[in-house]
Amino acid sequence: MSAKLIYTEVVETLQGSKANIRCDTLAEQLARLGFEVRDGRRGGHKVFFHDGISAFTSGSYNCGHGRNPEIKPAYIGKVLRILRQYEDEIIDFLERTES
Numbered sequence: 765m766s767a768k769l770i771y772t773e774v775v776e777t778l779q780g781s782k783a784n785i786r787c788d789t790l791a792e793q794l795a796r797l798g799f800e801v802r803d804g805r806r807g808g809h810k811v812f813f814h815d816g817i818s819a820f821t822s823g824s825y826n827c828g829h830g831r832n833p834e835i836k837p838a839y840i841g842k843v844l845r846i847l848r849q850y851e852d853e854i855i856d857f858l859e860r861t862e863s
Contacts, residue, residue: 767858770796771851778844783837787827790835790843797847798857808833816857817850 774793778785791801791810799812808827814820823846825839847854 767855767862770858771847771855775844775847778840778847784834785840786832786834788832790825790840794843797854798861814850814854814857816860817853819853820846820850 774796777793778790781789787810794801794812797814798816799814801810801812803809804811804824808829809824810827811822811824813822823843825835825843827833827835
């Protein structure tokens with residue numbers, strides 16, 4: 765699968781389920797793009813990093829409480845803005861790791 769197609773699928777998945785995406789799903793989608801998701805300092809907080817994007821330090825979102833809770837739409841919007849901002853770098857990273 766091409767890097768651009770993977771990127772597009774992830775963005776469309778997040779856009780399409782903006783109001784009801786679960787914490788595990790978001791982490792899986794970010795991992796498809798090469799991000800590493802870790803637990804934050806407080807319960808429910810997640811921090812994500814990408815070693816292939818030099819200008820990007822980290823982003824975060826809050827999963828809330830409970831088992832695999834839904835993420836608030838504002839956090840999904842924040843993640844989507846980051847993905848769009850670094851689209852070229854993410855696709856370039858995916859292409860480099862593909863071969």
